[in-house]
Amino acid sequence: MSATRAAAPPADGAVDPATPPDLPRRRGNTLLRHLAVVAVAGLVLVGMSYALEPFRNFQLATVAAYLCATAGLTVLTGLNGQLSLGHGALMATGAYTVAFCQTAFSDRGVTGLWLLPVSLVAAVAATVAVGAVVGVAAARLRGPYLAGVTLAVAVVVPALTVTFDGVFNGEQGLSVPVEPPPLALGPYFPYERWQLWVAGAATLLALLLLANLVRSRYGRMFRAVRDDEVAARLAGIHVARTQVIAFVVSAATAGLGGALLAVLAQSVSPGAFSLTLSLFLLMAVVIGGLGRLAGAVWGAVLLVALPDLSHALTEQLTLSPAAAQRLEGNLPLAIFGITLIVVMLVAPGGVQGLLSRLGRAVSARWRARRS
Numbered sequence: 001m002s003a004t005r006a007a008a009p010p011a012d013g014a015v016d017p018a019t020p021p022d023l024p025r026r027r028g029n030t031l032l033r034h035l036a037v038v039a040v041a042g043l044v045l046v047g048m049s050y051a052l053e054p055f056r057n058f059q060l061a062t063v064a065a066y067l068c069a070t071a072g073l074t075v076l077t078g079l080n081g082q083l084s085l086g087h088g089a090l091m092a093t094g095a096y097t098v099a100f101c102q103t104a105f106s107d108r109g110v111t112g113l114w115l116l117p118v119s120l121v122a123a124v125a126a127t128v129a130v131g132a133v134v135g136v137a138a139a140r141l142r143g144p145y146l147a148g149v150t151l152a153v154a155v156v157v158p159a160l161t162v163t164f165d166g167v168f169n170g171e172q173g174l175s176v177p178v179e180p181p182p183l184a185l186g187p188y189f190p191y192e193r194w195q196l197w198v199a200g201a202a203t204l205l206a207l208l209l210l211a212n213l214v215r216s217r218y219g220r221m222f223r224a225v226r227d228d229e230v231a232a233r234l235a236g237i238h239v240a241r242t243q244v245i246a247f248v249v250s251a252a253t254a255g256l257g258g259a260l261l262a263v264l265a266q267s268v269s270p271g272a273f274s275l276t277l278s279l280f281l282l283m284a285v286v287i288g289g290l291g292r293l294a295g296a297v298w299g300a301v302l303l304v305a306l307p308d309l310s311h312a313l314t315e316q317l318t319l320s321p322a323a324a325q326r327l328e329g330n331l332p333l334a335i336f337g338i339t340l341i342v343v344m345l346v347a348p349g350g351v352q353g354l355l356s357r358l359g360r361a362v363s364a365r366w367r368a369r370r371s
Contacts, residue, residue, distance in 0.1 A: 015257055034211045038204045045200045054192040058264065059304055061196040064203040065260035067300035070285050071293055072253030076291045077282070078291030079214065080246035081226030082138060083146055086153035087281050090251045091258025092121035092273035093130050093157065098259040099174040105178040113182060116263065120202060121261035124252050135244040154278045158270035173269025176262045193289075199260045206253050211293060213249065222246055248260020276333065283336050287343050289350030298351040302339075306332045 049057055056058035066282075069091055077084050101119035134153055136148050168174065180195035213219055221242045224232040229239050262268040285304050289295025310331040347354035 020140045027292055030215050031212060034208055038208045042200065042204055043283065045196065045204075049193045049196045053188050055182045057190070057192040057196045061192070061199040061264055062200040062261070063300045065257050065264060066198070066281075066284075066303045067296060068206050068257030068260065069206060069281055070288065070296035070299040071251035072257075072290075072302070073281055074285045074291065074296045074299075075210060075214065075222070075253075076246050076250035076295060077285065078295075079219065080222040080243060081228060082243060082246065083282075084138075084150045084247075084250070085144075085147055085275075085278050085282065086134070086150035086157075087254045088273045088275065088278035089154045089157035090127050090131060090254035091261065091277070092161070092268075092270065094127045094255030094258035095262035095268040095273065096161070096168065096174065097123040097126040097255070097263050099176045102177050102263075103174065106332045107154060110369075111179065113179070116178065116198065120259050120263075124255050127255025127258075128248055128252050131248045132244065135247030135251070136176040138247055139240040139243040151275075154275045158273060158275075168270075171269060171271065173267055173272075176268060178266055187340070193307050195264055199264065202256060206256055207293065210249075210253065214293065218242075218245065235361075279333075280336060283340050287336075287340055287350055289352030292350070292352045295350050295352035302336075306335060310335065 029226070045060075048060065052060065069087055073084060073087050074082055098119045099124050102115070105115050137149055138238070141149055161173075162170050181189045181191060185194070214222075221232070221237050224235065224237055225239050225242050232242075233239050258273065261272070265272070270281055280303060281299075284299030286299075287302060288297065288299035313331065343350060349356070
């Protein structure tokens with residue numbers, strides 16, 4: 001009789017425990033909360049663009065471009081457990097694609113504000129194709145073998161741009177023609193502010209999609225595969241397909257980040273996407289907080305602030321021009337390595353993990369005092 005009662009449909013007005021009625025509302029609340037956060041971040045970004053000087057606007061736009069890559073790498077490595085040393089090459093794929101598209105439009109005399117979004121979408125599509133190929137191979141590998149494949153990608157892609165110099169113009173790279181800000185913004189609208197708006201809008205859209213993906217069924221599948229592949233397979237999860245999806249998503253955001261960097265610099269060259277960049281990206285997400293999208297923000301800020309810090313330290317020393325150049329070229333990697341060691345000793349969860357623990361401690365102490 002109890003089984004009959006359990007199988008019987010609920011009466012009018014009753015709540016069926018097997019299908020919680022608040023599940024759609026929770027999903028809707030999650031999406032609305034993410035939209036609200038993105039809207040507030042967009043307003044703050046616009047306000048900062050008016051308050052900051054042009055060079056700081058350019059730096060903030062560069063942070064937004066790097067944030068696309070670090071956020072995607074956070075999803076891949078932090079949530080799905082796949083180690084990638086080739087995201088610099090994926091960024092180069094997006095950068096060269098946007099350069100080809102913008103040059104083709106410029107050569108044919110095509111103008112319009114819709115050109116740049118089309119080029120960015122083409123860059124993402126091209127990187128998705130490359131990421132799918134690499135992801136299928138990566139899904140069959142584990143540990144050092146996976147790292148070796150992505151490392152090979154990071155070395156091969158820049159080498160191809162030098163080998164086929166008739167297409168990619170070798171070490172000199174390609175220019176990226178970009179139209180000026182719309183005339184509706186005024187004849188004296190700062191170009192750096194327009195760059196920040198473009199990069200910020202693209203990055204916020206990417207973060208919105210990633211945040212919803214992380215909280216969706218696919219995000220739970222990513223974490224299940226990361227924690228235990230055997231248990232995930234027994235639970236009915238297609239492990240290889242999940243890993244390919246994670247790699248494709250991460251590649252898409254990396255391609256968008258590389259395309260934005262090319263648009264900001266209005267040029268692209270193989271030297272800007274070397275193996276060192278791939279190492280920097282990986283160390284940045286670990287320092288910021290592996291597995292947390294908020295940690296990707298700290299990693300992107302560190303990637304932009306590090307060259308300035310290295311230049312400032314070099315200026316404080318009395319060195320010959322050649323020695324100063326060598327030191328400034330190797331100092332960022334040394335600072336990154338030292339920072340990584342310190343963070344792993346002091347805060348294994350990264351900067352964001354440390355901030356979360358401090359926030360919980362302050363909240364607990366405040367509740368204890370209040371009670």
